Amino acid sequence: MSRASDRAYNHIRSMILSGELQPGSQIREEALAELCGVSRTPVRDSLRRLEAEMFVRRNDSQRSFVANWSLDDLEDAFQLRAMLESYAAKRAAMRITREQLARMRIHNAQLKQAVDAVHPDVPRFIDHNRQFHAIILEAAASERLTSMLAQVTEQPVVLRTARQYDLENLRRSHHEHDELLIAFENRDGEWAAAVMTAHIRRAFHAYAEAHSTDTEIGKTDLAA
Amino acid sequence: MSRASDRAYNHIRSMILSGELQPGSQIREEALAELCGVSRTPVRDSLRRLEAEMFVRRNDSQRSFVANWSLDDLEDAFQLRAMLESYAAKRAAMRITREQLARMRIHNAQLKQAVDAVHPDVPRFIDHNRQFHAIILEAAASERLTSMLAQVTEQPVVLRTARQYDLENLRRSHHEHDELLIAFENRDGEWAAAVMTAHIRRAFHAYAEAHSTDTEIGKTDLAA
C-alpha cells in the first residue's frame, strides 16, 4: 500500500465507485495526478488497470472517460454475476471449511439484526452481505473467478442508492442465505448454485423495479 | 497500431501464447523493452494489461512472471468458458443477423473441408473454428463478455499442441456447429446454450484425455 501506484489506483477507483468522478466524464491524467499527489506515471498505471476492469473506457483518440453503463449493460452484468457466482457456490460447496461456514453464519446473523432492528441499518446490512458473499468466493478458490466477479459486482454508487431495496427484500436475502448455508452443509453444489442463481436474479429484479419507478434518477443516470 | 505501446502489447502477448516466453519464467522489463525496440514505459503499460488479463502474474515483490497454469486452473478456465460461451450463444440467438449466420455457415463448411480432406489441415480447422466462435461473440454484442472470454479462450500453445485432437473429435465439432446453427435459425437461446455447453465440455474432455495419455508433456508443462 505504500506504493504511489496502489494509492492512486485505490483513490481513483473509490472516486469512481462513490460517484465523485461522474460516469461519462473525461479523465485527465494530469488532474488526477495532482489530486493523488503523485506524478502522471502511477496514474497511467492505474488507468490501464481500471480500463481492463472496465471502470474506465477510452475513445479512439486515447482519451479516458469514466464508464457510463446503460441499463442493458447493467442487466448484462447481473446475468454474468448470476452465472459466475453460481459457479462460485458450486465450487465452494466442495471445498468450504467448517471455519468458513461459521463465519458465514455470523455475517448472516449480523445482517439479519441490521434489518430487523427498530432502526434498520442498511449500510451495515450491505457490509455483512458483502462479506458473506466474499467468503463463498474465498472458498471457491479460483483467482480467475475472483477477478471476473470483481468486474461485475462493484458498481458506481449512483446506480445503487442505499435506500433502494426495501426491507422486505433485504429480509428475503437473509432467508436465501440460510438456504445457501444448508446447501453448503450438505455439500450439495447443484443446490447451492440453483439457490445462488435465484438469489442474484431476484436481487436484480428488485433493483430494476426500484429504478424503473424512480424515473428521476433512472432518466439522468442511465441515459447513454 | 502505430503506437509503440500497442506493438509491445501484441508482441509480448504473442510471445506468451506461442511459448516463446515460457510459463513460469521471469519477465524483465528492460529485456522486453530491447526485444520490442521501445523503452520500458510502453512495456510496463503492456505488462499491466497482461496482468489484468492473467497472462502475467506478479509475486509480492513486484517481479513479473509468465503465468503458469496448473491442470486445475485449466479445468477451471474451461468451466468458465463453457458458461460464458453458453451465455454468448443465448444472447446471440436473440440478435444474430442473416448475414452473420451466412458467415458462420461458410466457416463451418471450411472447417469441415479442412478435416475431411485427404491431407487434413488442422491449423486451418482451428482458424475457421475460431472465426465461427468469434461471430457468435460478435452477435452476442456484450463487450464485457468479450473481454472475459478472451481471458479463458486464448491459452499458451504449449498446452494445446496442434495434433492433440484426433480427427474424429474435430468432425464431431463440425456436427455440433451444425446443431448450433439450427438453434440460431430458430432463435432458440436455451437450445443454443445447451448445445454450446456440451460442445465446450466435450472439447475439454477430449483435450484432457489427450494430455493424460501424453505423460511427457503433461508432466513438464503442467507442473506447478
Place this chain on the structure above:
DNA sequence: GTGCAGCTTATTGTATACAAATGCCATTCG
C-alpha cells in the same frame, strides 16, 4: 453567414534519469 485551413493549445505517448526496494553473495561472528 458558413465552411474550411492553418495555427494554437491541451492531452497523451515515450524516453530517460534517478530513487527505492529487493535479492544475492560474501563475510563474519557465534
Place this chain on the structure above:
DNA sequence: CGAATGGCATTTGTATACAATAAGCTGCAC
C-alpha cells in the same frame, strides 16, 4: 559449520522532459 548481517548488483517505481497527436479556435475566403 551455520546463521545472521552488511553491502553490492539487479530490478522495479516515480518523476520529469520532450515528442506526437488530436481538439478547438481564429480568421479568411467564398
